Structures are given as structure tokens and as C-alpha cells.
Amino acid sequence: MKQGGVTIRIPFRKAKEERKSTVDVAERIALEEQVDIEDESGAEQEIEQEILQEVEHEALQEAEQEVIPKGPVLQVQEVHRSFETGGRAIHVLKGINMEVQPQQLVMLKGRSGSGKTTLLNMLGGLDQPTSGEIYFDGRAFHEAGDAARTRMRRQEIGFIFQAYALMPLLSAWENVELSLRMAGVPKGEWNQRVAYCLEMVGLTKRAKHRPFELSGGEQQRVAIAKAIAHRPKLLLADEPTAELDSKMGAQIMAVFQKIIATEEVSICMTTHDPTILEVADHVYEMVDGKFIT
Known part of the structure; x- marks a missing residue:
């Protein structure tokens, strides 16, 4: 410089x-x-x-x-369930172990009386095991009190029953809306969510019809829309195709596959229908309260 x-x-x-x-x-x-x-x-x-x-x-x-894998949505470890009747114990479930992973369709196959509905009730917190452990989304479901289980059922679990369980005097729209009300979803979200769920199951044009005006397959699809409305992590379905013919049953399974992909939900269902097993990610076969391989 x-x-x-x-x-x-x-x-x-x-x-x-x-x-x-x-x-x-x-x-x-x-x-x-x-x-x-x-x-x-x-x-x-x-x-x-x-x-x-x-x-x-x-x-x-x-x-x-x-790449960190998610844990199972449901995890069942050595679950037993007994009932006292006539002064003696009836063992309905005997050492059940199972898992349901995220976005899986898992089926519990078995004849009537095999214990699959009893197990499904415990997976949804409607009943408690005599012994053993049940974890829902990493939380000890078997240790939760009644109020906590009720809250989780309403907000994070959806139920689909064989007999549809719809309110007979409410329209399809109102039945789905009821699920949102029970889950505590803000009212401002109801219309959009109900319309979306009914569209997903192909019932937009039947939204104002009451259950007695719908076919069995249509009623079951309303039940599915109702079950997914509050965006649960898990759907539990008890014999959802039992009252339907094979064609309607196939349609219900197609709806299940669609909502697994779009809603990112896991489904665990009971069935004794061998024609629908092929769409499952995993099948547990129950005989006399136990899984067989």
C-alpha cells in the first residue's frame, strides 16, 4: 500500500x-x-x-x-380372560400374544365361541384382561382407569359392529356427525369432515337417508364413515361382512384398504369368512381361546 x-x-x-x-x-x-x-x-x-x-x-x-420405525399400534402380551359362572372359572382367552403395526389390516379368524370377540372387546378397552398386558400406542391400556379408557376409545379408536349400531332416527349424515360430537371435535370442522367421510365410502347421495332406507351394505358403509370420522389410530371391526353377500363383503374390504392408505389407520377385525383373508396383512387363527400356527 x-x-x-x-x-x-x-x-x-x-x-x-x-x-x-x-x-x-x-x-x-x-x-x-x-x-x-x-x-x-x-x-x-x-x-x-x-x-x-x-x-x-x-x-x-x-x-x-x-427411517426410525414406528412401534406397534397394539401389543398384547400373555393375555388371559376368565369368567366365573356356576361356581367355576371359564377360561375364554389363554395366553394371547399379538401385534398390530401401523397401517396394517389384521384379521382374527375363528368359529363362533373361539374367543375372538372377547379379545376384540379388550383391545378396545371395553373389557379388561384377568392377567397379561395390552399396550395401545405405547401406553399401558390394561392399567388405565375407566375414564382414561373411555377417553381413548372416543378420541383414538373407532368401532364397527356386525349389526351396524346406527341410530335409527338419525340420517347417515347425522350418525357420522354424532361420532365427531362424542369425540369432542370442534363444531366448525363437522360439515367438511362428515362430507369427506361419506364421500370416501361412496354415500354422498345417500347422506340424508335414515338406516331403514339403506341396504345392509350401505348401512355398514355408514358405520365405517362414522368410525373413521374422528380420525382414529385404530379401527376394531367385529364380523363386518357377516350379514353381507360376497359381493358386498368384497366392497367393504375395498373400503377398508382405501381408508388404511388415506387415513393412515390400522384395522383389526374378526371374521369367519375365508374368502376375505387374502387381503389381510396378517391372520391370527383362534381355536378355544388360543392362537394356532
Whole structure:
């Protein structure tokens, strides 16, 4: 740098310090004329390398987070259920172990009296095991009190029954709306959600009809819309195709597959119909209160 006709050389270390502390472009250019270009290039490359490593590290962390598997929605460990009748104990369930993973369709296959409906009731918190453990979404369902189980049922679990369980004097729309009311969903969300659920099961044009004006298959589809309206994590269905012919039964299973994909829900259902087993992700066969392989 020249001052009064005399060339003043700035020591290398001082030049670097000044380069870091100044933001004036002209002064930086003057300093760069006295500093070794190779050193400057090396510093820039070092900074770029540090930035690249940091970006790669953040990307790796995000990727690791994405591949962390979710735990099971339901986990059953050594569950037994006995009833006292006539002075003696009747063992209905005998050491049940099972899991339902996220977005799975799991079927409990068995004849009437095999214990599958009793098990389904316990999975939904309607009954408690005599011994053993049931975990719903990582929480100890078997230890929860009545109020806690009721709250989880209303907000996080949907039920579909063989006999449809619809309110006879309410329309299809009103039956689905009732589910939202019971779950405590804000009223401002009801119309959009009810319309969406009825559309999903193909009943938009039948929304104002009451149950006695609908076929069996249509009533079951209303029951499905009602069960998913409050966005549950789990659907429990007791023989949902038992009262339907094979064609209607296939339609119900197609609806189940659709809502698993769109609503990201898991389904556990009982059945004795061998024609629908092929669509299941897993089938547990029950005989006399036990699973057989």
C-alpha cells in the first residue's frame, strides 16, 4: 500500500486480521494485493469444506430420523380372560400374544365361541384382561382407569359392529356427525369432515337417508364413515361382512384398504369368512381361546 510516495507493506498476520474485521470492498481489494493468493484460495476452500460437511451432517441426521420405525399400534402380551359362572372359572382367552403395526389390516379368524370377540372387546378397552398386558400406542391400556379408557376409545379408536349400531332416527349424515360430537371435535370442522367421510365410502347421495332406507351394505358403509370420522389410530371391526353377500363383503374390504392408505389407520377385525383373508396383512387363527400356527 502506498502512502506519500512510500510503499508500506502490511505484515501477513495483520493483513488477515484486517480482512476479517472489515466489510469495505475497496479496502479488501487493496489488502488482497499484498496477501499471497494461494493462502486466500486455501482459506476459501477450507470454509467451503466446513460448510459442505455441516450440510452433509444435517442431511444424514434427517435421513436417520426418517427411517426410525414406528412401534406397534397394539401389543398384547400373555393375555388371559376368565369368567366365573356356576361356581367355576371359564377360561375364554389363554395366553394371547399379538401385534398390530401401523397401517396394517389384521384379521382374527375363528368359529363362533373361539374367543375372538372377547379379545376384540379388550383391545378396545371395553373389557379388561384377568392377567397379561395390552399396550395401545405405547401406553399401558390394561392399567388405565375407566375414564382414561373411555377417553381413548372416543378420541383414538373407532368401532364397527356386525349389526351396524346406527341410530335409527338419525340420517347417515347425522350418525357420522354424532361420532365427531362424542369425540369432542370442534363444531366448525363437522360439515367438511362428515362430507369427506361419506364421500370416501361412496354415500354422498345417500347422506340424508335414515338406516331403514339403506341396504345392509350401505348401512355398514355408514358405520365405517362414522368410525373413521374422528380420525382414529385404530379401527376394531367385529364380523363386518357377516350379514353381507360376497359381493358386498368384497366392497367393504375395498373400503377398508382405501381408508388404511388415506387415513393412515390400522384395522383389526374378526371374521369367519375365508374368502376375505387374502387381503389381510396378517391372520391370527383362534381355536378355544388360543392362537394356532
